[in-house]
Amino acid sequence: MTSPNVVTKRIVLDLDRCTGCRACGAACHVGHHDQTNLVPGKVADVALLPVHCRHCAQPACAAACPTGALYTDEYGFVRRSELLCIGCRSCALACPFGVIPDEFVRHVAPKCDLCVDRVVEGGIPRCVAACTAGALSFVDLEETVGTPEYVGGRIQSRSTLRRA
């Protein structure tokens, strides 16, 4: 974390509020030229939740990439170069969270870029902006340290009142 440009904000999903409407996926699809970088995760056939890229500090996908197409940029985001990617799917296999979907468009791995074009201007990613239930938020990781609600990019149930 040496670069002054590093953005420490990440996308967090509130499990209690997600209705599975897939608006986040649609926003991602539209914002990235018909390539959906956001993976829907199916939880026991009951719920469909978005699974977001964590933008790891030590990305396994980048380590697995044979062409160096995946790299950590100046903002601390794990990015994919469209020119270098050969669509070999190594990253999809390597990712421990399964956030790189197996549906390759234009022979290029779909990879979340945290909507860097919006974030560097002080905006929020498209999926967070579009979320219809207020389930996605773009929060500073440092704020979540020591907060028991935030576990692995998720907000767990905050109170027993929820989802009775």
Added chain:
Amino acid sequence: MKNAERSICPFCSMGCTLFIRPGTGAPYVGQEGIPALDYDPEGHVNRGSLCGKGNMALELMTHPHRLQTPLLRLDGELRPASWDAALDTLASEIERIRNADGPDAIGILAGPCLSNEEAARAATLAHRIGTPHFDFCLPEDRVILGGIARSRAHPEPVTSVEEIDAMTAMLVVGDLFTLAPCIAKPILNARYERRHNVLGVLGFWKSRTALFGKPLLRNRPGREAVVLALLLATALDDVGGRSVPWRAEARMVLDGLDRATLQDLAGVETADLAWLLDALRTEERSGVFVGCGFAETERVDLVAGLAALLAEATGSRFLSMLTGPNSRGVHRAVLEAGFPKAGGLTSPEMLEAAGTGDLTAIVSFGCDPLSSLPGRLADAAAEKLELVAVTGAMPSETSRVADVVLPSAVWGEKTGTTWSAFGEAGALVEAMPPPGAARPDGAILADLGARLDDAPDAPDAPRIGRGRRGFFDDIDLHVRMEQRELVGREVGTHLLLPEFVPSHSGDGLFTRHLSWPRHEMPEPVIALSRAHAAELEVQEGDHVRVRSREAEAVLKVRVELNLPDDVVLAPPHYPEVRRLTSWRLDTALRDLDLRPGRVSVEPIPEGTR
């Protein structure tokens, strides 16, 4: 935000706002001239959020399928024509039919994509032609609006989402979060941010909305109306007294209904009903939301009307979702212009009259009647009609058989006002020009009107003698329905209910063309319960043959958990699926009976497909 124009989402009637930035899109490719969509965090309905459809708003404008030039059918083939040629031909054809068959051989339909001004202009055109047949077209919204009107309920409407935020007791009927996802935010805010709040969800399966239900009232499939009738009856029992007019009226209806029979038909827990009713009545801020459209339930008009009455009886606020972007405005404009006049036909009746040859021309603005109305009626009409003229942004079922196709502008390309589901006025802005030679419906209507001769406007006939029957005469239909099932007139055993896949809604006029819905669901599917799939020995991804009384279709299987075994779901925006529905024209109500039909599902043997 530079050059951004605030516009309204063109898909459903929530009136969500969004920003259009002309010519700044495509940040990755760097193309010029493509508009970009931006979210409006200050939007008072959606607060920045947009559902799967709303995110597609700009694709609608830049879509390669957009109609860009008027088309005329010459020698059986649609050919590009100039505006002058197209409008002159249309005007002279209308004149010819008016002289030959009389003005009442011409039907005019107004769709939900018109602005209020355009709808009023379409009414003027109908006056000018002298036809009594002018109506709002989208059946699911017509039926809901008609049901609420017939119930004569006057619940206090929800006028803003801030009200929903502050509610402590709510009842949602149907799968509202899938039909109108943007309203999930205020409802969940209310649900989670206040202690001891109640969000009753009435639905037949564990839908996306039902996951949040507390209490969750799981009725038998299609029996939402019975549960609502039961709630209403209980509410009236407990209150007592006949001083308020609606109360006497509703009681008259509910009298003679056996409570035990209702209870049995409804199939929900009595304790949950009592809890919910108590909350709706005692909490200061409560609301009833109707979120079922199409044929998700038996008699959706009854459901909407009963929910409105329940809202009034419990002092709750009321909101009913509509699937068309300006259904409320266009419906209102039609009524305000004095239509349907004496002898005038409603939109499904027009199609039927066309099938029998009584109506020889249909001119439709901003809708796709042949795909939104039942296939059987549409086929007969398409065969018999002498003149079909349609305005539209995209190729549709109607434009396929039309003689005159006029390309029209979509929202974001024209100015005007709308009425949202909240009854709130919205302003359309022209953020960018329509593609090619496409023009707003209002301009088309003005030009067409100028070309027709100036017939003196007929004085507005009083709207009497329409043969309406009372709203609640239908309540015993549920008992009759039981008998119908026993008689076995239906071909199958499984109730076909429409599924609102996220990012799909309406009659599919637009959504079938857009990339996200195609990405999500490239072909029509049918959702079966796990037990049903096991019984048929089919797996997810296999194809099955689905037969209804009306039609037959081959659909791909998706296995859905939580689905009752006697129900199958299919997305209604596909024409194949819509043709399976058994919608009928109810001659007494003069509207469609959007009752779900039964279908049989058979596996297709290997190698025969």
